[in-house]
Amino acid sequence: MRHFLDIRDAGAATLQSILDDAAAMKAALKAGAETPKPLAGKTVAMIFEKPSTRTRVSFEVGINQLGGTPLMLSAQDLQIGRGESIEDTARVLSRYVDAITIRCFSHDTLLTLAEKATVPVINALTERSHPCQIMADLQTMIERHGALDGQIVTWIGDGNNVAASWIEAAARFNFQLRLACPEGYAPPAELTAWARSEGADLVIYDSALEAATGSQTLVTDVWISMGDEEGTRREDFRAYQLNEELLAVAAGDAIVMHCLPAWRGMEITEGVIDGPQSAVFDEAENRLHAQKAVLSWCMSGN
Ligand code: CP
Ligand code: NVA
Numbered sequence: 001m002r003h004f005l006d007i008r009d010a011g012a013a014t015l016q017s018i019l020d021d022a023a024a025m026k027a028a029l030k031a032g033a034e035t036p037k038p039l040a041g042k043t044v045a046m047i048f049e050k051p052s053t054r055t056r057v058s059f060e061v062g063i064n065q066l067g068g069t070p071l072m073l074s075a076q077d078l079q080i081g082r083g084e085s086i087e088d089t090a091r092v093l094s095r096y097v098d099a100i101t102i103r104c105f106s107h108d109t110l111l112t113l114a115e116k117a118t119v120p121v122i123n124a125l126t127e128r129s130h131p132c133q134i135m136a137d138l139q140t141m142i143e144r145h146g147a148l149d150g151q152i153v154t155w156i157g158d159g160n161n162v163a164a165s166w167i168e169a170a171a172r173f174n175f176q177l178r179l180a181c182p183e184g185y186a187p188p189a190e191l192t193a194w195a196r197s198e199g200a201d202l203v204i205y206d207s208a209l210e211a212a213t214g215s216q217t218l219v220t221d222v223w224i225s226m227g228d229e230e231g232t233r234r235e236d237f238r239a240y241q242l243n244e245e246l247l248a249v250a251a252g253d254a255i256v257m258h259c260l261p262a263w264r265g266m267e268i269t270e271g272v273i274d275g276p277q278s279a280v281f282d283e284a285e286n287r288l289h290a291q292k293a294v295l296s297w298c299m300s301g302n
Helices: 012-031 054-065 086-096 107-116 131-145 161-172 189-197 208-212 244-249 280-299
Strands: 043-048 069-074 099-103 121-123 152-156 176-180 201-205 217-220 255-258
Touching: 012 131, 012 161, 012 280, 043 054, 043 086, 054 069, 054 280, 086 099, 086 107, 099 107, 099 280, 107 121, 121 131, 121 280, 131 161, 131 217, 131 255, 131 280, 152 161, 152 208, 161 176, 161 189, 161 201, 176 208, 189 201, 201 208, 208 244, 255 280
Parallel strands: 043 069, 043 099, 099 121, 152 176, 152 217, 176 201, 217 255
Antiparallel strands: none
């Protein structure tokens, strides 16, 4: 059974073949060619405990394009909202559907679901990681700058779930990942230690300006993720805004990415996100293509 729970679970060859497939599916869709239908006659449950625009819509559209039927299940509408166990939910859903995507507050919920389900499970974001986002981001990098080997990517801001999946990707591909996070918001030390032990080229900076210098991709995310308390975050992150000053020291052909939703004027300036170097809407579009490739990979394991 092929779950897609985290980038770290797959080898580089598998990830690269999913990315190749995503590029081929995108090209075929743009050319008006017929899409293969690996989900024909199949139903995919989509459980969401948190809001979503991109993930929900791109999965729903992608499942339809692959010939399947998406089933949107908000957690409040399921009995898990009243305390039914995730174990029983996994067993029951596995009797009806052919795959499950889940966006949940606790990564442990994802792991339990995957352990008890007898159909593939896909991580649609937890507080710890967001692997589908990073597949779309890698696809965008390849489109703009070619093979990942030797590229320099700089993460600016919170060492959050999206950053964690970037770190896992750095352990699987040969790009340099620089991280500039304010004090107290670094990614988990055990994650960076694991990634380095797997060969990741991670460089940690205090200064966002230094981290951005010469970089080909600048990436950021919100300062307050779903489930986070605001506390002193706005103040703590002030020196970690992706702005014109950082873009000016990056490589001349640098691109800017943000998984969205964005708070213009906080983690990113309007001029940068809406400027000519922004790749954010290609990145958002690529969620569709990358997830279709992930779904196809999961289903072809059965
Ligand atoms: N980037 C992303 O996952 O967006 P949504 O929260 O809208 O799904
Ligand atoms: N880090 C953000 C990503 C949203 C897609 C969050 O978890 O809210």
